[in-house]
Amino acid sequence: MASSTQAQKLVYLVTGGCGFLGEHVVRMLLQREPQLQELRIFDLHLGPWLEELKTGPVQVTAIQGDVTQAHEVTAAVAGAHVVIHIAGLVDVFGRASPKTIHEVNVQGTQNVIEACVQTGTQFLVYTSSMEVVGPNIKGHPFYRGNEDTPYEAVHKHPYPRSKALAERLVLEANGRKVHGGLPLVTCALRPTGIYGEGHQIMKDIYYQGLRLGGRLFRVIPTSVEHGRVYVGNVAWMHVLVARELKQRAALMGGQVYFCYDKSPYKSYMDFNMEFLGPCGLRLVGTRPLLPYWLLVLLATLNALLQWLLRPLLLYAPLLNPYTLAMANTTFTVSTNKAQRHFGYEPLFSWEDSRTRTIHWVQALEGSA
Ligand SMILES: NC(=O)C1=CN([C@@H]2O[C@H](COP(=O)(O)OP(=O)(O)OC[C@H]3O[C@@H](n4cnc5c(N)ncnc54)[C@H](O)[C@@H]3O)[C@@H](O)[C@H]2O)C=CC1
């Protein structure tokens, strides 16, 4: 699709461009991708903030659409040089059915791949997740692992299962001939737990802390480390991968990259306290206040209640057997593959990432 004469003026399509990560990728592309001529933003729900982007030098095209609808995806992809496929149903709380999660995350990704093949789009970047690896349900630690670290990935939950299937589809599609005869070049990025401005779970935990009188209670030991990465750096990695994939197709095609930066290794809650602490919250307890067996019992009760109440209302608390296992299993990455393959260095230092996130929390409505 991109011939050498067109190489300076590119059309990008970002699916899921109105979500937490998608908005950062969209803004980062507009700021830092000089080759951009048109940016198409495809999402089920378009944000009002898109309007302000339409006055700049790059043509911004907002497309309301559903990745599960093949014809809508094909129409959006036609004529694009690069597709960054971020759209997904992120649900580990039992809000959506396993079928819906599969349709959006797996069938939606298949639709994106077929659209690239049919329309001749050659470059596809997929936002995968650390969850395609783990943590697994056996609670095996993944300590400072990299893309080649052996790990027994066992997926029982619909979300990680769907991300793993979708990632496989994307990687297997690398090298397929697209319309016009050129090979499709694909790769997958695997962020660890993303944080930063717009992070809904951080917001929920913050409000929970405010409701509890400015306190959160420690339930997971400090020794359990959970990998986190700043959203601005994840966005930057997407921009770089999309750019470099064209130059380094032989090296990068079919590859996976963890998304990483210099964020410290901490437990999920200790990490959140880096931002929530300066915003007035306190984490009570140096050790877990409840024994683990009791947490397992509460998480199981929550799952049971969710199932019993489903005909009447949606009960989807933060704590369930899956989220407990996630929060209670060490999973951290230590790698330089992205640096070696396409020169990635984090754009935001840990101090910047922290400050930006704190400012965002402080600006939330009703903040302390
Ligand atoms: N939030 C996190 O910590 C991590 C997220 N990821 C992945 O990053 C991607 C983005 O995640 P977030 O920004 O956190 O989620 P998000 O929920 O904020 O964004 C997802 C976007 O996809 C859109 N979308 C959902 N279903 C769609 C459909 N059928 N058709 C078109 N658009 C649809 C949503 O409207 C939303 O704007 C997802 O693929 C997720 O699996 C990966 C690792 C960590």
Ligand SMILES: C[C@@H](CO)CCC[C@@H](C)[C@H]1CC[C@H]2[C@@H]3[C@H](O)CC4=CC(=O)CC[C@]4(C)[C@H]3CC[C@]12C
């Ligand atoms: C035990 C609870 C006590 O309050 C704390 C529960 C925290 C959980 C809600 C989070 C712990 C780990 C998170 C997940 C992890 O960061 C990896 C993820 C990757 C993704 O691709 C999507 C988001 C998530 C599943 C993330 C979701 C929230 C946690 C389970």
